[in-house]
Amino acid sequence: MGDFQTATNSFLTWFKSAGGEFRDDLLEIKDLRARDAGRGIVAIKDIPQETTLFTIPREAIISTETSKLAERLPEAFDAPADDEDDDSEPLDSWGSLILVMLYEYLQGESSKWKPYFDVLPQAFDTPIFWSEAELGELQGTCLTPEKIGKQQSDEMLRTRIVPIVLTNPTIFYPEGVAPLSEDDLLVVAHRMGSTIMAYAFDLDNGNEQSDDEEDGWVEDREGRTMLGMVPMADILNANADFNAHINHGDKLEVTSLRSDLKTGTEILNYYGPLPSSELLRRYGYVTPAHRVYDVVELSWNSVLSALADELNLPAEVLGEVETEFDEEELEEYFIIERDSGEPDGEGRLTYTAELREISPELEEQLKTFLKALKKARPDSFADKRKRGEICIAAITQALTAKLEQYPTSAQEDEALLKKGDLSKRHRMAIEVRLGEKKLLQEGVALMQQTASEDEAATEEGSTKRAKTKA
Numbered sequence: 001m002g003d004f005q006t007a008t009n010s011f012l013t014w015f016k017s018a019g020g021e022f023r024d025d026l027l028e029i030k031d032l033r034a035r036d037a038g039r040g041i042v043a044i045k046d047i048p049q050e051t052t053l054f055t056i057p058r059e060a061i062i063s064t065e066t067s068k069l070a071e072r073l074p075e076a077f078d079a080p081a082d083d084e085d086d087d088s089e090p091l092d093s094w095g096s097l098i099l100v101m102l103y104e105y106l107q108g109e110s111s112k113w114k115p116y117f118d119v120l121p122q123a124f125d126t127p128i129f130w131s132e133a134e135l136g137e138l139q140g141t142c143l144t145p146e147k148i149g150k151q152q153s154d155e156m157l158r159t160r161i162v163p164i165v166l167t168n169p170t171i172f173y174p175e176g177v178a179p180l181s182e183d184d185l186l187v188v189a190h191r192m193g194s195t196i197m198a199y200a201f202d203l204d205n206g207n208e209q210s211d212d213e214e215d216g217w218v219e220d221r222e223g224r225t226m227l228g229m230v231p232m233a234d235i236l237n238a239n240a241d242f243n244a245h246i247n248h249g250d251k252l253e254v255t256s257l258r259s260d261l262k263t264g265t266e267i268l269n270y271y272g273p274l275p276s277s278e279l280l281r282r283y284g285y286v287t288p289a290h291r292v293y294d295v296v297e298l299s300w301n302s303v304l305s306a307l308a309d310e311l312n313l314p315a316e317v318l319g320e321v322e323t324e325f326d327e328e329e330l331e332e333y334f335i336i337e338r339d340s341g342e343p344d345g346e347g348r349l350t351y352t353a354e355l356r357e358i359s360p361e362l363e364e365q366l367k368t369f370l371k372a373l374k375k376a377r378p379d380s381f382a383d384k385r386k387r388g389e390i391c392i393a394a395i396t397q398a399l400t401a402k403l404e405q406y407p408t409s410a411q412e413d414e415a416l417l418k419k420g421d422l423s424k425r426h427r428m429a430i431e432v433r434l435g436e437k438k439l440l441q442e443g444v445a446l447m448q449q450t451a452s453e454d455e456a457a458t459e460e461g462s463t464k465r466a467k468t469k470a
């Protein structure tokens with residue numbers, strides 16, 4: 001038996017001994033590496049709706065409540081004592097769980113979660129680990145270096161997490177184990193951070209009244225709710241079209257959602273309506289089903305420069321008008337997204353996603369801006385009708401300019417994907433940027449359609465006026 005299967009078997013035995021229930025008459029943990037999906041859980045029988053597939057006792061979850069670290073080093077979770085910066089805060093739920101995970105990982109065999117650590121990943125395909133060349137393939141997409149946040153997480157881990165381990169070797173290392181160097185610790189801390197990003201769950205407290213009780217996935221990653229690593233629930237892969245549900249009660253309970261969960265079907269969790277870029281950033285994979293949620297970010301600056309072009313005005317003139325607004329009055333970025341509906345009660349994506357509008361916020365801001373321009377420069381455009389035309393033309397131009405910011409065209413991307421000899425990361429980057437380009441193209445088409453409709457309405461209006469006069 002290979003190491004992979006041995007680790008799976010030991011994990012399952014450990015899970016049951018930790019009080020977990022797993023319906024192995026209905027399910028199997030499978031090796032899905034052949035399709036780059038690691039481990040997953042697959043039905044080995046037809047499963048009726050609302051069947052409990054497995055349960056996880058809260059004591060089996062790794063969190064600040066279950067690990068001994070909070071007892072052994074309570075001060076680690078307080079605000080730094082000797083910090084001159086009065087604003088420094090205690091670790092948020094992210095930082096706390098990273099510290100707890102480091103502690104349990106460094107305990108090695110002494111950690112009660114050792115067989116669970118043995119099935120957690122050692123390497124990730126999230127962009128935070130990509131080389132400069134690999135990141136170059138994401139140029140133009142929502143996944144900017146700031147969004148990927150490598151520098152930021154490096155800084156946080158170096159200043160807030162690693163020093164706690166370095167100054168408390170007797171707590172973090174079992175007797176006789178040599179402490180890791182600062183650099184090695186940073187590498188492990190990054191690994192734990194990424195594991196949490198892709199595997200942890202926001203835990204609600206089991207209170208039946210909780211609003212979130214129905215959500216197996218909770219999207220808050222901002223440090224407000226307690227995070228925990230939930231063995232077995234995180235062996236489930238996920239998709240936008242899903243078939244299982246996680247209830248947060250006294251125990252966590254995973255149930256089947258579909259009336260027709262057939263033998264051989266993979267049991268799939270739901271991470272939420274995430275665009276491909278976000279799926280890649282947090283989880284290191286993309287799937288076709290998530291494309292309906294793809295988004296593009298259009299900058300106000302790009303719209304302004306398109307506007308300057310359309311109006312044949314120097315950028316400085318628009319800059320002057322801009323100064324009339326308070327900083328908070330003007331949004332810097334606008335999200336373009338389709339109306340994608342919601343999955344139905346059985347986790348199916350049945351809604352036909354469609355781009356119905358570019359961005360109501362952008363349209364409103366543009367209109368307000370053009371009104372201010374008209375006041376400052378009455379001759380800049382004729383009237384309200386012309387203002388509408390300018391809005392459409394500027395947005396169209398900004399969308400087209402955005403299409404040119406990617407390293408390749410949509411056709412080139414399609415051709416690259418067809419060739420098929422791509423690395424996993426390269427392929428995923430192409431899928432992310434192609435998804436954005438398709439949305440931009442839909443945006444351009446929508447603007448063209450709006451322009452023709454407006455033109456037809458104007459013509460109809462003038463014909464009617466002419467007839468009335470006659």
Ligand SMILES: C[S@@+](CC[C@H](N)C(=O)[O-])C[C@H]1O[C@@H](n2cnc3c(N)ncnc32)[C@H](O)[C@@H]1O
Pocket residue numbers: 036037038039040119120121198199233234235236237238239282283284285287
């Ligand atoms: C919570 S884990 C799921 C278990 C994971 N497959 C394993 O072997 O440990 C989440 C990770 O699984 C992978 N994953 C989840 N859903 C996937 C899918 N539909 N296709 C491919 N990989 C997926 C991604 O690497 C993601 O970061």
